[in-house]
Amino acid sequence: MTAVTQDQAKRFDPGEIFRRSPVVGPLLALVVAIVVFSVSTDTFLNLDNLSLVVEQSLVIGTLALGQTLVILTNGIDLSNASNAVLATLIMAMLVASGATSGWLGLVTGIVTSVVIGFLIGTLVTRAKLPPFIVTLGLFTILTALGRLFASGQSVPVKGGVLAWLGTESYLFGGIPVTYGMTLALIMFIVVWYALVRTSWGKHVYAVGNAPEAARLTGINVGRTVLSVYIVAGLIYGIAAWQALGRVPNADPNAFETGNLESITAVVIGGTSLFGGRGGVTGTLVGALIVAVLQSGLTQLGVDDLYQEVAIGVLVIAAVAVDRFARRRQP
Amino acid sequence: MSITARGLSKRYGHVVAMDRTDFDLADGEVLAVVGDNGAGKSTLIKTLSGAVIPDEGGIELDGKPVRFRGPLEARRHGIETIYQDLAVAPAQDIASNLYLGRERRLAGWRGKLLRHLDRKGMREHAQQVLDELGIGIKSISQTVETLSGGQRQAVAVARAAAFGTKVVIMDEPTAALGVAESAKVLELIGRIRDRGIPVVLISHNMPHVFEIADRVHVHRLGKRVAIADPGRHSMNEVVGLLTGALRMNEEGTLSEVSGAVHTGLDPD
Ligand SMILES: Nc1ncnc2c1ncn2[C@@H]1O[C@H](COP(=O)(O)OP(=O)(O)O)[C@@H](O)[C@H]1O
Ligand SMILES: [Mg+2]
Numbered sequence: 001m002t003a004v005t006q007d008q009a010k011r012f013d014p015g016e017i018f019r020r021s022p023v024v025g026p027l028l029a030l031v032v033a034i035v036v037f038s039v040s041t042d043t044f045l046n047l048d049n050l051s052l053v054v055e056q057s058l059v060i061g062t063l064a065l066g067q068t069l070v071i072l073t074n075g076i077d078l079s080n081a082s083n084a085v086l087a088t089l090i091m092a093m094l095v096a097s098g099a100t101s102g103w104l105g106l107v108t109g110i111v112t113s114v115v116i117g118f119l120i121g122t123l124v125t126r127a128k129l130p131p132f133i134v135t136l137g138l139f140t141i142l143t144a145l146g147r148l149f150a151s152g153q154s155v156p157v158k159g160g161v162l163a164w165l166g167t168e169s170y171l172f173g174g175i176p177v178t179y180g181m182t183l184a185l186i187m188f189i190v191v192w193y194a195l196v197r198t199s200w201g202k203h204v205y206a207v208g209n210a211p212e213a214a215r216l217t218g219i220n221v222g223r224t225v226l227s228v229y230i231v232a233g234l235i236y237g238i239a240a241w242q243a244l245g246r247v248p249n250a251d252p253n254a255f256e257t258g259n260l261e262s263i264t265a266v267v268i269g270g271t272s273l274f275g276g277r278g279g280v281t282g283t284l285v286g287a288l289i290v291a292v293l294q295s296g297l298t299q300l301g302v303d304d305l306y307q308e309v310a311i312g313v314l315v316i317a318a319v320a321v322d323r324f325a326r327r328r329q330p
Numbered sequence: 331m332s333i334t335a336r337g338l339s340k341r342y343g344h345v346v347a348m349d350r351t352d353f354d355l356a357d358g359e360v361l362a363v364v365g366d367n368g369a370g371k372s373t374l375i376k377t378l379s380g381a382v383i384p385d386e387g388g389i390e391l392d393g394k395p396v397r398f399r400g401p402l403e404a405r406r407h408g409i410e411t412i413y414q415d416l417a418v419a420p421a422q423d424i425a426s427n428l429y430l431g432r433e434r435r436l437a438g439w440r441g442k443l444l445r446h447l448d449r450k451g452m453r454e455h456a457q458q459v460l461d462e463l464g465i466g467i468k469s470i471s472q473t474v475e476t477l478s479g480g481q482r483q484a485v486a487v488a489r490a491a492a493f494g495t496k497v498v499i500m501d502e503p504t505a506a507l508g509v510a511e512s513a514k515v516l517e518l519i520g521r522i523r524d525r526g527i528p529v530v531l532i533s534h535n536m537p538h539v540f541e542i543a544d545r546v547h548v549h550r551l552g553k554r555v556a557i558a559d560p561g562r563h564s565m566n567e568v569v570g571l572l573t574g575a576l577r578m579n580e581e582g583t584l585s586e587v588s589g590a591v592h593t594g595l596d597p598d
Contacts, residue, residue, distance in 0.1 A: 197444075197447055197449075198444075198445045199445070202426055202429075205422060206419040209419045210420065213415075213417040213419055214419065215381070215401070216379075216381050216401055216411075217401065217430040218400060218405055276419065277421050
């Protein structure tokens with residue numbers, strides 16, 4: 001045993017650390033960014049600003065949570081944000097028209113998102129269509145449906161359960177915490193647990209990493225992938241609720257690039273686009289990195305467009321690190 | 331356990347991968363399966379392991395007919411297979427790979443209600459299996475992709491040895507290995523046999539086959555053409571059988587097949 005630890009200590013290999021735990025890199029980047037902005041501005045490091053950073057990353061972070069599951073299976077979901085936007089419109093319109101109560105409107109919206117997830121999963125696993133194409137098509141369809149549905153107008157939400165995640169909060173150690181933040185944290189923990197502590201999670205990784213091996217070991221590959229799209233749909237439905245908490249207004253034109261932003265968070269968080277590697281901890285960090293960069297750079301007076309350039313560079317760097325770490329394998 | 335299969339066929343489009351082949355494995359023996367590349371050996375053993383569903387033919391375990399609809403059903407019968415490409419998930423650790431598809435849950439409410447994996451139990455068992463087989467690997471939590479070819483093979487063998495309670499099937503387990511690593515795998519096969527578990531070994535390596543096999547199933551063009559006896563037949567004879575240069579008659583005697591018959595030019 002001692003010989004082993006000595007051996008490992010002798011051959012220090014940074015690539016090995018990244019392979020073992022792809023979260024290390026992103027976490028380091030997050031810490032560096034926070035330190036840099038705390039030092040270079042007077043406005044970054046205070047509770048109000050930090051809690052605003054977290055609030056601002058809630059919707060994309062939740063979308064990225066579902067996106068992570070999909071990407072782990074070697075899939076991709078370009079329709080997640082349009083799915084959530086459609087759900088916000090369904091929720092807001094049902095409630096605004098008086099057709100349903102707040103809760104029923106909420107549940108109807110979430111169920112719609114789940115059904116869309118089921119549809120994608122079925123097309124991917126049964127019809128064997130590539131996820132990229134299926135969700136690209138759905139992205140277009142759902143966006144158009146949302147606009148048709150709301151006649152291009154946005155639908156305001158007047159308080160109640162739909163706005164609840166943003167309006168309600170409690171004090172935690174003197175810090176105001178919204179229900180939205182709390183729900184996001186709970187969802188993160190539940191998904192993390194399912195991924196790393198249950199056999200479902202092991203199967204999700206195996207299916208993304210080595211589908212034929214998964215099949216030969218008796219894992220039902222199709223059912224596992226289908227379940228991922230259904231769970232992701234559920235998460236997008238809840239992202240819709242988060243969105244109405246942030247801005248109590250269902251806008252058919254909102255989150256137009258939400259799909260790409262969620263992929264950005266996943267990739268910056270170290271999850272491999274080739275499936276089977278990474279996880280939701282990285283995505284949490286990835287979503288925070290994006291929000292911290294946006295907030296910090298804004299306070300430094302950096303133009304929005306340069307911020308986007310910075311985030312683009314980060315995406316490419318993250319994929320390069322993933323490649324680099326994997327090329328060093330024996 | 332013994333396995334008997336009769337008339338197994340499998341077509342992929344125009345390719346006939348298995349052509350009404352028979353197969354017999356006696357309890358406790360090491361049966362080698364030899365044949366040219368593309369002869370259909372892998373397809374045959376995938377049929378026995380439930381990974382391929384045959385178009386025709388039937389399989390009996392200890393004389394009882396079975397029909398596998400997937401690899402899990404064969405596994406439940408105690409048939410464990412090491413596939414040619416190993417069927418491991420490279421990004422997952424050794425313990426996870428050993429238990430892939432049959433993870434163990436914690437006893438009690440955490441396992442039942444929360445479906446919590448028994449990670450410690452699985453790791454300990456995995457370590458124990460590796461130790462028993464004398465496979466030295468630094469850490470059970472290493473991902474499989476960090477292992478050498480021989481170590482990966484050893485992990486696949488360990489998985490089969492740990493769960494193959496009735497039959498262990500290995501598809502070219504030494505093909506990618508060096509001399510020392512091959513010797514290790516042969517030794518592992520011997521240990522499995524010593525536990526009374528029959529082993530099916532697909533191999534191109536005649537010296538290996540003759541070293542360890544009790545009988546040799548010769549496969550050619552999708553079917554079994556002979557059962558050779560390493561005690562009675564030479565390596566050259568087995569090679570002759572699998573290339574089609576020799577033929578085994580009903581009584582088990584060998585006769586040469588003339589080249590003319592091959593080309594179809596001779597009216598005889
Ligand atoms: N899934 C498949 N799809 C199409 N053809 C296949 C498939 N599996 C095997 N074959 C074909 O069947 C034949 C037998 O293959 P295989 O069983 O792998 O032979 P061996 O293991 O003896 O080399 C080959 O011609 C191969 O190309
Ligand atoms: Mg083969």
